[in-house]
Amino acid sequence: xxxxxxxxxxxxxxxxxxxxxxxxxxxxxxxxxxxxxxxxxxxxxxxxxxxxxxxxxxxxxxxxxxxxxxxxxxxxxxxxxxxxxxxxxxxxxxxxxxxxxxxxxxxxxxxxxxxxxxxxxxxxxxxxxxxxxxxxxxxxxxxxxxxxxxxxxxxxxxxxxxxxxxxxxxxxxxxxxxxxxxxxxxxxxxxxxxxxxxxxxxxxxxxxxxxxxxxxxxxxxxxxxxxxxxxxxxxxxxxxxxxxxxxxxxxxxxxxxxxxxxxxxxxxxxxxxxxxxxxxxxxxxxxxxxxxxxxxxxxxxxxxxxxxxxxxxxxx
Amino acid sequence: xxxxxxxxxxxxxxxxxxxxxxxxxxxxxxxxxxxxxxxxxxxxxxxxxxxxxxxxxxxxxxxxxxxxxxxxxxxxxxxxxxxxxxxxxxxxxxxxxxxxxxxxxxxxxxxxxxxxxxxxxxxxxxxxxxxxxxxxxxxxxxxxxxxxxxxxxxxxxxxxxxxxxxxxxxxxxxxxxxxxxxxxxxxxxxxxxxxxxxxxxxxxxxxxxxxxxxxxxxxxxxxxxxxxxxxxxxxxxxxxxxxxxxxxxxxxxxxxxxxxxxxxxxxxxxxxxxxxxxxxxxxxxxxxxxxxxxxxxxxxxxxxxxxxxxxxxxxxxxxxxxxxxxxxx
Numbered sequence: 001x002x003x004x005x006x007x008x009x010x011x012x013x014x015x016x017x018x019x020x021x022x023x024x025x026x027x028x029x030x031x032x033x034x035x036x037x038x039x040x041x042x043x044x045x046x047x048x049x050x051x052x053x054x055x056x057x058x059x060x061x062x063x064x065x066x067x068x069x070x071x072x073x074x075x076x077x078x079x080x081x082x083x084x085x086x087x088x089x090x091x092x093x094x095x096x097x098x099x100x101x102x103x104x105x106x107x108x109x110x111x112x113x114x115x116x117x118x119x120x121x122x123x124x125x126x127x128x129x130x131x132x133x134x135x136x137x138x139x140x141x142x143x144x145x146x147x148x149x150x151x152x153x154x155x156x157x158x159x160x161x162x163x164x165x166x167x168x169x170x171x172x173x174x175x176x177x178x179x180x181x182x183x184x185x186x187x188x189x190x191x192x193x194x195x196x197x198x199x200x201x202x203x204x205x206x207x208x209x210x211x212x213x214x215x216x217x218x219x220x221x222x223x224x225x226x227x228x229x230x231x232x233x234x235x236x237x238x239x240x241x242x243x244x245x246x247x248x249x250x251x252x253x254x255x256x257x258x259x260x261x262x263x264x265x266x267x268x269x270x271x272x273x274x275x276x277x278x279x280x281x282x283x284x285x286x287x288x289x290x291x292x293x294x295x296x297x298x299x300x301x302x303x304x305x306x307x308x309x310x311x312x313x314x315x316x
Numbered sequence: 317x318x319x320x321x322x323x324x325x326x327x328x329x330x331x332x333x334x335x336x337x338x339x340x341x342x343x344x345x346x347x348x349x350x351x352x353x354x355x356x357x358x359x360x361x362x363x364x365x366x367x368x369x370x371x372x373x374x375x376x377x378x379x380x381x382x383x384x385x386x387x388x389x390x391x392x393x394x395x396x397x398x399x400x401x402x403x404x405x406x407x408x409x410x411x412x413x414x415x416x417x418x419x420x421x422x423x424x425x426x427x428x429x430x431x432x433x434x435x436x437x438x439x440x441x442x443x444x445x446x447x448x449x450x451x452x453x454x455x456x457x458x459x460x461x462x463x464x465x466x467x468x469x470x471x472x473x474x475x476x477x478x479x480x481x482x483x484x485x486x487x488x489x490x491x492x493x494x495x496x497x498x499x500x501x502x503x504x505x506x507x508x509x510x511x512x513x514x515x516x517x518x519x520x521x522x523x524x525x526x527x528x529x530x531x532x533x534x535x536x537x538x539x540x541x542x543x544x545x546x547x548x549x550x551x552x553x554x555x556x557x558x559x560x561x562x563x564x565x566x567x568x569x570x571x572x573x574x575x576x577x578x579x580x581x582x583x584x585x586x587x588x589x590x591x592x593x594x595x596x597x598x599x600x601x602x603x604x605x606x607x608x609x610x611x612x613x614x615x616x617x618x619x620x621x622x623x624x625x626x627x628x629x630x631x632x633x634x635x636x637x638x639x640x641x642x643x644x645x
Binding site for chain 1: 421432
């Protein structure tokens with residue numbers, strides 16, 4: 001054979017450069033698939049909008065909004081006679097019963113909603129992917145243990161757990177994100193990912209890796225998990241939706257110690273008896289709409305990613 | 317060439333319990349491979365032929381220790397001494413894996429879709445900790461050229477879905493050979509390929525056998541492929557070996573009734589050829605707790621009461637290294 005040609009043709013390119021290029025290329029092809037679907041683009045657009053919305057808050061606070069009046073938690077506008085005040089040029093979305101600016105609250109909360117959603121999604125995916133891969137790979141007693149645990153977590157109602165938890169300790173944003181992430185990670189998501197891992201585990205390339213001398217650790221982390229990542233990413237999106245929604249529900253019931261969030265905004269409205277009054281719509285609608293839209297946006301992105309990950313769903 | 321034993325299989329058996337219920341302990345077993353004896357010599361290619369479900373693949377997987385045998389010994393004569401494959405563990409097993417590799421049937425399933433060709437081929441080196449990164453890259457490039465994927469640089473960083481079936485199988489062959497094994501189990505490596513690329517892959521495997529001195533166990537259901545590839549052929553039926561002989565001897569003078577039936581089923585490219593009526597009756601049965609008599613008894617045209625009343629016949633030398641397991645020939 002032509003061993004001589006190898007050296008001449010094979011100009012040495014560092015491996016990481018090659019891998020980076022491959023990664024960028026796969027990103028491009030996947031983006032092309034994703035962009036075919038208007039649903040995903042709409043979702044992504046909404047997420048980007050909220051992202052900018054969140055970024056704008058600190059800028060506004062440092063430039064045009066004096067913090068005495070516009071601080072989302074402690075602000076109070078003395079110059080308005082009666083709170084809650086309807087929308088005006090001074091307060092674009094009015095003020096709440098405590099005299100704080102609603103738009104400022106809405107913008108300030110956005111970044112925490114993002115942080116909460118993404119943190120709990122990451123926790124979920126890390127737990128669910130690892131547990132799913134391990135229990136599918138080993139089977140037997142480990143599998144039984146984790147699957148019965150998953151059944152248990154699914155059976156146990158979520159809200160009562162948090163009520164008990166909030167009685168025992170303070171539930172802030174991070175605690176809430178961890179609890180949602182752990183419950184979701186050990187529960188339903190694990191079962192879905194495990195079922196996928198079972199299908200991959202029996203493929204001959206796993207056997208080939210074993211014949212090569214690869215141990216359990218090597219097979220799980222080099223073969224199983226990379227093949228599970230697309231579906232993990234997908235479930236991440238759905239967990240974000242669930243986490244934002246749960247936070248809103250819990251804050252509305254006053255079960256968290258979070259200072260300001262969209263759920264808290266609705267909670268304040270309810271505390272002061274403005275919840276079912278349509279003449280003070282600016283107290284209820286902006287926060288509810290933000291929750292609904294951001295949840296929907298992550299869900300839509302998830303649906304579009306589903307089509308990228310799962311070619312059978314594509315309409316061709 | 318015919319003197320040095322590489323693999324010595326003795327009384328190899330693999331039984332699978334039949335799942336009945338959660339609480340009942342089963343005493344039904346599928347005898348996938350039972351009491352198999354075979355010596356494979358260094359440098360030769362042995363064909364393992366038989367119909368679906370006769371235990372060919374199970375035998376192959378037992379030899380590379382993908383599954384653990386129920387009984388029996390597999391003595392593997394490595395450079396640094398004889399090891400019993402059936403009881404290897406830990407480090408010794410990992411070292412054994414440098415000497416023995418397997419090529420799988422389906423090239424569409426045997427390559428990880430998320431790994432590049434380079435990663436796939438270099439994986440055994442990586443796992444075994446052989447060489448530095450640049451050395452591995454060079455070795456992989458060289459091997460890809462050897463298996464006919466030229467130029468290597470244009471294949472190294474592609475994904476399996478970008479290659480054709482024949483190219484993928486060449487990648488699988490490269491992966492099997494990258495650690496320079498002495499023994500390769502090839503599990504129907506050409507059966508999933510188009511007829512047009514089949515011969516190319518077979519030629520390649522033969523060239524590599526000559527060049528690198530690889531010993532093959534070639535599992536196939538296709539007698540023509542076995543004839544092309546192998547010096548000796550072993551015929552299996554329901555987990556038992558029924559006949560073993562040199563390729564031409566076996567094909568021209570088949571003695572076991574099953575081998576004869578198998579050979580009579582090979583199509584003859586002659587439109588005026590009248591096929592002899594099928595000698596054997598019935599279809600292949602499941603080897604679940606088989607009665608202690610010849611496994612082929614129910615279908616055999618020449619069986620009599622002696623065959624019914626005695627255990628499965630032993631493999632006997634009928635002259636000229638032609639082994640047959642039958643009382644009647």
